[in-house]
Amino acid sequence: MTMLSVEGLAVSRGGLPVLENIGFTLEAGHALVLRGPNGIGKTTLLRTLAGLQPALAGTVSMPPESMAYAAHSDGLKSTLTVRENMTFWASVYATHDIEPALDRMNLRNLDHRAAHSLSAGQKRRLGLARLLVTGRPIWVLDEPTVSLDTASVALFAEAVRGHLSTGGAALIATHIDLGLEEARVLDLAPFKAKPPEEGGMQGAFDEAFL
Numbered sequence: 707m708t709m710l711s712v713e714g715l716a717v718s719r720g721g722l723p724v725l726e727n728i729g730f731t732l733e734a735g736h737a738l739v740l741r742g743p744n745g746i747g748k749t750t751l752l753r754t755l756a757g758l759q760p761a762l763a764g765t766v767s768m769p770p771e772s773m774a775y776a777a778h779s780d781g782l783k784s785t786l787t788v789r790e791n792m793t794f795w796a797s798v799y800a801t802h803d804i805e806p807a808l809d810r811m812n813l814r815n816l817d818h819r820a821a822h823s824l825s826a827g828q829k830r831r832l833g834l835a836r837l838l839v840t841g842r843p844i845w846v847l848d849e850p851t852v853s854l855d856t857a858s859v860a861l862f863a864e865a866v867r868g869h870l871s872t873g874g875a876a877l878i879a880t881h882i883d884l885g886l887e888e889a890r891v892l893d894l895a896p897f898k899a900k901p902p903e904e905g906g907m908q909g910a911f912d913e914a915f916l
């Protein structure tokens with residue numbers, strides 16, 4: 707069953723088109739891994755899908771409210787404890803049980819620690835635990851494994867697998883292999899937008915000699 711369908715999508719950063727004519731579908735129970743070199747536009751695409759910036763063109767079949775977005779910055783409330791952060795998010799998303807999420811991301815021993823006192827990887831685990839209490843079907847993840855050690859990457863991959871097995875889907879920008887058999891890869895290189903000024907200036911340059 708198709709959960710998300712994207713057609714003719716063009717996205718921009720700083721007023722310039724970055725990727726254009728992007729099309730893909732994402733089925734329930736599957737993950738799509740976005741690949742491409744630094745700066746190709748993975749973050750820009752994910753931010754656009756999550757409703758944080760407008761698209762230049764195209765259609766996205768599902769609204770941002772169906773997506774749980776986890777960005778580079780973990781969005782933690784630094785003075786609240788791990789447990790308080792989780793409780794806060796559970797109330798925002800009107801879900802209740804934070805206990806399984808604490809266990810899934812191995813945060814139980816840290817649950818009374820203020821978020822600001824966590825290590826980078828522990829903060830990342832807390833940011834990812836948030837996904838588990840959103841109750842949202844499509845996870846949109848930007849470099850989710852940054853700062854994670856091997857054991858935590860495995861925990862995270864297991865959490866994604868659990869989400870997929872209950873009919874969820876995930877869109878993940880990552881440079882590493884998460885070992886997810888359910889994942890397809892989408893290479894973004896073919897969608898790279900041509901810089902508009904290049905064509906325009908070259909045209910003007912050529913014209914000057916005609």
Ligand SMILES: Nc1ncnc2c1ncn2[C@@H]1O[C@H](COP(=O)(O)OP(=O)(O)OP(=O)(O)O)[C@@H](O)[C@H]1O
Binds near residue numbers: 719720749
């Ligand atoms: N705030 C900004 N204003 C203007 N341009 C930006 C801004 N942030 C990023 N860009 C540019 O937009 C393009 C796409 O950046 P984006 O962060 O989406 O790439 P990415 O594929 O996620 O890269 P990485 O793998 O390094 O995370 C890049 O050329 C980048 O320089």
